[in-house]
Each structure stands twice: as C-alpha cells, then as structure tokens.
Amino acid sequence: MVRHDGAGLLVAVDDGPPVRAMFGGAVEPAPVVGDWIVIDRFPNPVATLERDSLLRRRAAGSDAEQPLVANVDLVLIVCGLDRPVRLGRIQRTMTLANDAHAESLVVLTKADLVGPEVPAAAEVTVAEAHPDLRVVTLSARGGWGIDDLLDHVGRRTVALIGESGAGKSTLVNALVAEHVALEGVVRDGDSKGRHTTTSRQLHRLDTGGVLVDTPGIREVGIFADADAVAETFPDVEALAASCRFRDCAHDTEPGCAVLAAVQEGSLAEDRLRRWKALDAEAESSRLRSDPAAARSEARRMGRIGREAVRQKYGRRGPAR
Ligand SMILES: Nc1nc2c(ncn2[C@@H]2O[C@H](COP(=O)(O)OP(=O)(O)OP(=O)(O)O)[C@@H](O)[C@H]2O)c(=O)[nH]1
Ligand SMILES: [Mg+2]
Numbered sequence: 427m428v429r430h431d432g433a434g435l436l437v438a439v440d441d442g443p444p445v446r447a448m449f450g451g452a453v454e455p456a457p458v459v460g461d462w463i464v465i466d467r468f469p470n471p472v473a474t475l476e477r478d479s480l481l482r483r484r485a486a487g488s489d490a491e492q493p494l495v496a497n498v499d500l501v502l503i504v505c506g507l508d509r510p511v512r513l514g515r516i517q518r519t520m521t522l523a524n525d526a527h528a529e530s531l532v533v534l535t536k537a538d539l540v541g542p543e544v545p546a547a548a549e550v551t552v553a554e555a556h557p558d559l560r561v562v563t564l565s566a567r568g569g570w571g572i573d574d575l576l577d578h579v580g581r582r583t584v585a586l587i588g589e590s591g592a593g594k595s596t597l598v599n600a601l602v603a604e605h606v607a608l609e610g611v612v613r614d615g616d617s618k619g620r621h622t623t624t625s626r627q628l629h630r631l632d633t634g635g636v637l638v639d640t641p642g643i644r645e646v647g648i649f650a651d652a653d654a655v656a657e658t659f660p661d662v663e664a665l666a667a668s669c670r671f672r673d674c675a676h677d678t679e680p681g682c683a684v685l686a687a688v689q690e691g692s693l694a695e696d697r698l699r700r701w702k703a704l705d706a707e708a709e710s711s712r713l714r715s716d717p718a719a720a721r722s723e724a725r726r727m728g729r730i731g732r733e734a735v736r737q738k739y740g741r742r743g744p745a746r
C-alpha cells in the first residue's frame with residue numbers, strides 16, 4: 427500500500443499503475459503505508475498480510491496509538507540546519523524506530539544555508555543523544571551528500587520523520603532524482619514549515635529501496651515498549667541493573683547506582699531526566715495498549731493504598 431489519504435488507499439500492483447481502493451474498514455489490522463495487502467477485483471482490501479514491524483507513535487493531543495508506516499528497516503531522523511537541532515526530538519524519534527526494530531540515521535539537511543560550525547555543533551548533539559547514532563550532512567537543494575545517503579538506504583524500506591519544513595519532501599525528490607513529492611516554503615522569520623505534506627506516501631527508488639515521506643510531526647509522542655527506551659539509553663539501563671532494589675525508582679533509594687553515577691559526574695542529570703520521562707511515557711502506553719496489565723497495575727495500586735490506610739488507622743480503616 428503506497429498512500430493513505432482522505433480519499434482512500436493507493437495500492438501498487440504487479441501489473442500496471444497503482445489502483446485506488448476503499449479504506450477497508452473491516453480489515454484487521456487496518457492497512458497503513460508499507461503494508462502488503464490483498465485486494466479483490468472491485469478493488470476492496472480484504473486482508474493485511476503479517477507485518478515484520480510497525481512504526482507508530484502516540485497520536486497528537488491524545489493517548490492513543492497511531493500507526494505510521496509498516497515494515498520499516500531504516501528511520502531517517504530529518505533535521506533542518508536552519509533551525510535548532512533538538513536532542514530530545516532525536517532521542518524520541520530513535521525510540522520509535524527502536525520499537526519498530528528499525529535502524530536510525532540522523533540526516534542534517536539544508537547545510538547550504540549555514541557555515542560548517544553549525545553541522546559540527548549538531549553532530550555533538552547527536553552523539554549526546556546516542557553514542558552510536560550515525561549522521562549524514564547534506565544539501566537536498568545543492569544535491570551534495572545525496573549519494574552518501576543513498577548508500578545507507580540501499581534496498582531498504584525507509585521512513586522520513588521530522589518536523590514540518592525540515593526538508594523531508596525536498597530530500598525525497600533529491601533521492602528519487604525527479605519531482606515526486608510536493609515541497610513547501612518555510613515562513614520567513616521563524617523557519618517554521620507549513621505542513622505541505624498531508625499524507626504518508628511511498629516512493630520507489632531505482633536501486634530497489636523504498637522511501638516513505640510523512641507529514642511533519644510537531645511533538646514526537648512515545649508509544650513504545652520499555653525495551654525501545656532502553657536501547658536509546660543503554661548507559662542508564664546498565665547502571666539501573668546494578669541498583670540494590672530491582673524496582674528502584676532512582677529517586678531516593680539507598681544503593682541506587684544511577685544516582686551514584688550522577689553524584690560522581692559520570693551520568694548527566696539532564697540525561698537521567700530525559701530517560702525517566704521517556705520511560706514513564708512508554709510505561710503508560712503499555713498500560714493503555716494492554717488492558718490486563720492496566721487492571722493488574724490498578725490492583726497493585728489499590729493494595730498499596732489499602733496497606734497505607736491500614737498502617738495509618740489499623741485493621742478497621744478510617745472512621746466514617
Ligand atoms: N536551502 C535549502 N532549502 C531547502 C533544502 N531542503 C529543503 N529546503 C526548503 O525547505 C522548505 C521546506 O521543505 P519541505 O521539503 O517541503 O519540508 P517538509 O519536511 O517536507 O515539510 P512538511 O511536508 O510540511 O512536513 C522548502 O522551502 C524547501 O525548498 C536544502 O537542502 N537547502
Ligand atoms: Mg513534506
């Protein structure tokens with residue numbers, strides 16, 4: 427399935443041009459871009475084939491899971507150098523990629539607009555986000571750095587993620603080497619984008635690779651397994667494993683290896699804060715997506731609450 431928009435689905439087929447299909451409301455799971463689907467002769471979707479993976483996020487302004495792209499191998503974290511490159515955004519996007527078992531690669535684009543010190547500083551920020559995260563600096567407009575990125579893409583399925591105006595669609599056009607995606611103009615003054623791309627769309631490369639352009643994401647909400655956060659923060663996870671208590675919250679507990687590392691300066695307090703925030707977000711998405719886990723968590727909290735009341739008032743509870 428190559429596009430999902432207001433009118434329905436666009437499905438690539440073996441023989442001939444892509445065909446338009448209905449949304450397929452009855453098909454479970456609902457098809458997203460990157461899915462292999464079966465269509466009948468009308469053509470209506472009748473089945474979604476099993477996915478290798480699903481790139482998803484927490485929907486904007488809600489707690490719900492929003493599927494983005496299926497079967498992704500590589501996520502390009504696209505940052506425009508005409509605006510600040512944010513550590514938190516990179517870590518968040520990487521966490522979504524980890525959740526989909528996809529590799530992450532940071533693309534610093536619009537390098538033609540800035541001096542060499544700007545990508546150099548951005549590379550330091552990327553290394554702070556994760557020591558093994560790779561970076562490609564390029565200019566989609568100037569056409570340089572594109573071959574380097576194509577080498578990384580190869581024959582893989584690639585999703586481009588970044589804020590509006592970052593330069594995703596311009597990059598898609600540069601990679602495909604023809605004008606296939608609609609590009610926007612950045613507003614003067616604040617370098618904000620205009621949400622030019624409004625649907626996710628898949629483009630095939632001559633090399634056999636596949637690119638999925640996506641609409642700009644303002645806030646990268648986490649909907650992920652705890653393991654996905656752990657992969658973004660391997661250093662903190664390693665420390666947490668040697669805390670005295672298995673359920674250490676790394677707040678005030680004795681024998682906390684994480685707090686000890688902060689105290690001796692080998693772990694930045696800011697990094698701990700970011701890890702806690704993402705871990706909490708992943709945990710709440712787990713509870714939402716798993717009703718049984720949510721019930722058992724509610725029971726556990728209920729038990730803790732009742733125990734606290736008992737300790738305070740004795741067996742009979744508070745006077746009514
Ligand atoms: N100078 C320069 N401008 C670029 C480059 N890449 C993109 N731009 C400009 O940045 C603006 C936004 O680019 P788009 O590719 O539409 O951005 P987008 O990330 O697709 O934005 P949304 O579709 O809104 O999410 C356009 O005016 C582009 O011409 C680049 O490498 N150099
Ligand atoms: Mg776009």
Ligand SMILES: [Zn+2]
Binds near residue numbers: 669674675681682683
């Ligand atoms: Zn601890």
